[in-house]
Amino acid sequence: MDKLLSPDFGVMALTVVNFLLLVWLLHKFAWKSLIGALENREQQIANDKAAAVKAREEAQSAKAELDAKLQQISDEAAKKMQEAVALGLAQKEQLLAQSQQQAQQLLEQAKAQIEAEKNKALDDVRKQVAATALLAAVKITGRQMDQTAAEKTVDEVLQEIKDAGSARA
Numbered sequence: 001m002d003k004l005l006s007p008d009f010g011v012m013a014l015t016v017v018n019f020l021l022l023v024w025l026l027h028k029f030a031w032k033s034l035i036g037a038l039e040n041r042e043q044q045i046a047n048d049k050a051a052a053v054k055a056r057e058e059a060q061s062a063k064a065e066l067d068a069k070l071q072q073i074s075d076e077a078a079k080k081m082q083e084a085v086a087l088g089l090a091q092k093e094q095l096l097a098q099s100q101q102q103a104q105q106l107l108e109q110a111k112a113q114i115e116a117e118k119n120k121a122l123d124d125v126r127k128q129v130a131a132t133a134l135l136a137a138v139k140i141t142g143r144q145m146d147q148t149a150a151e152k153t154v155d156e157v158l159q160e161i162k163d164a165g166s167a168r169a
Contacts, residue, residue: 126151126155127151130150130154133154
C-alpha cells in the first residue's frame with residue numbers, strides 16, 4: 001500500500017510525455033478547427049445580437065410611424081366631425097330661417113286676406129246701408145232717389161261719424 005502512495009518517476013515522465021504528445025497532436029490537427037468553430041460561433045452570436053438590435057430599432061421606428069399615422073387619422077376624423085357639426089348647424093340655421101320666412105309670408109298673406117275680407121264686408125255694409133237709407137228716404141220723402149246719390153249721402157254720413165269719433169278721442 002505504501003507503494004501506491006509513493007511517486008513513481010518513470011510513470012510521471014511517461015504521463016508528461018503523453019500529455020505533451022496529446023497537446024501537440026491537438027494543436028496540429030484539432031486545435032485550429034476548434035478555435036475556428038468557437039470564433040465562428042462567437043461571430044454568429046455577435047451578428048445575431050446586432051440583427052436583434054437592428055430589428056428592435058426597426059420595430060420601434062415602425063411603431064412610431066404607425067403612432068404618427070394613427071394620430072393623423074385621429075386628427076382628420078376630429079376635423080371631419082367638426083366640419084359635419086358645423087354643416088349640421090348651418091343647415092339647422094338655414095332651415096330655421098326658411099321656416100321663419102315662410103311663417104312671415106303666411107302671416108302677411110293672412111293679414112292681407114283679413115284686410116280684403118274686412119274691406120269686402122265694409123263695402124257690403126255700405127251698400128246695405130245705402131240701400132236701406134234709399135228705401136227710408138223714399139218712404140219718408142215719398143220721392144225716388146237714384147243709387148249714386150244714395151251712396152254719396154251714405155258716404156258723407158259715414159265720414160261725419162268717423163270725424164265725430166276722431167274728435168272725441
